[in-house]
Amino acid sequence: MREKKLYRDILDGIGNTPLIKLNQITKELKADIFAKLEYMNSMGSVKDRIAKYMVEKAEKEGRIKPGDTIVDNSSGNTALALAMVCALKGYHLKIVVRDNLSSEKIKFLKAMNVELIMIDHTLPPESPNSYNNIAPRIARETPNGYYLDQHNNRENNEAHYLSTGPETWEQMEGKIDYFVAGVGTGGTICGVSKFLKEKDSGINVIGVDPVGSIFFDYFHSKKIVKPSPYFLEGLGDEFLIGCVDFSLIDDIYQITDKEAFLMTRELADKEAILAGGSSGATMWASLKLAREVDKPVRIATIFADSATRYLSTIYNDDWLMEKGIL
Ligand SMILES: Cc1ncc(COP(=O)(O)O)c(C=O)c1O
Missing domain, CATH: 3.40.50.1100 (Rossmann fold)
Structure with missing residues (x-):
């Protein structure tokens, strides 16, 4: 939660983002899903x-x-x-x-x-x-x-091990069954996973990867497939990269642009959360997981950035139609 304090400068406003219980989109589910609003960081993203x-x-x-x-x-x-x-x-x-x-x-x-x-x-x-x-x-x-090399420099993961991980653990009061995050550089998912698994080795960590990226296939079959273009920004890659440590990820789900973007719009409609496409992706994966598990589990996920960066794309029906998504 935002602290009641005088901030030293804009950098002091990084971290301590709210973790929100989603009550509308989860209505029919046994699971509770909580989203960490990373767009509340100073410059608007994780x-x-x-x-x-x-x-x-x-x-x-x-x-x-x-x-x-x-x-x-x-x-x-x-x-x-x-x-x-x-x-x-x-x-x-x-x-x-x-x-x-x-x-x-x-x-x-x-x-x-x-x-x-x-x-x-x-x-x-x-x-x-x-x-x-x-x-x-x-x-x-x-x-x-x-x-800086955010894709291979493990100081990226370390940043999340030292901040996002402990914050999530504390805000969830140490009761987490699943952690769901997109795999971009891998910094968020692997840094948080390392911290959470040290606290409770029973926590399962699920990644989300777009169709067209190579991580999903590499995780499941150790094969590197030919990458292809997709519109979801921030997730996936065309190479294996150093910050993705697959040993810290228990499963990876694969998502289409359409699934991610329609869920992003649904988040705005149902929860009044104006998030970016990768948040739609983690929401979609959290819902898929909740339906599959069908038990009263606690799922924490990451909403990495906000709609302000996608008004001309994901939130624009003409663009969605042009791309064959609507
Ligand atoms: C919008 C968005 N979501 C998620 C991610 C993934 O985070 P990470 O790079 O830590 O895997 C990124 C990374 O660029 C991003 O820009």
Whole structure:
């Protein structure tokens, strides 16, 4: 819950997000489902936590100093979170994004004066100019460049192990049967999972992965399938990446864009929660789980960001129709 206090600065408003019981969308279910509203962080997403933690840790260990340039690839939320941290701490920022990012995220990033490197989202992952390959090269070629590498740097997971995990445990009063989260970089799900499983090894952790990403198939059959494009932002990848530790995940569900987006809209209609598409995905997975288990279990999940970043897409019927979703 938000604390009753005077905040030192905008970074002080990161963490301690509300965990909300969902009462409407769950009406017919035996399970209770609780959502952690990560869009209540200062810059509006779960990624505020890692941006602050990873920059401060690198600073403390002497890997970076004010004036240096931080480089990373991002689906937008980490970029915005880093823009906030860099503005306050005096770093330059270069961000690699795919050119199919929602226009709202691009506008927010421009409002924060972030230097954007736009990548053709149809480039194959093995291309030297692909989203995943170009950022480390830019960091190497930039004087005093530092590649944060949210996809492989386990300090991402550590941020969640130290904050999101303990907060969820405390807010749930130590009574959790399942934790459900999307798998993007894997930082949230694996960091929280490690903390929760240390507290109670009986907690089951369920990931959500979009059709088109490789994590679902790799988890279930150890096969790496050919990735294909999808519209859900923030989840999935076309490579195996270092922050996804499959040993901390008990099951992964696969979701279509349509399932995620329609559930996102239902969340607004039924719970008055204006969340982003990955929240629709974790909601959909939590409901699927609750129906399958069919017992009075307690499920905690993550709503990573808000509708403000998807008004022209998920919340726009014309866009949904154009994409064949409505
Ligand atoms: C909207 C959204 N939801 C969920 C995630 C997944 O979080 P993580 O990268 O910690 O797996 C991301 C990551 O970028 C995101 O942007």
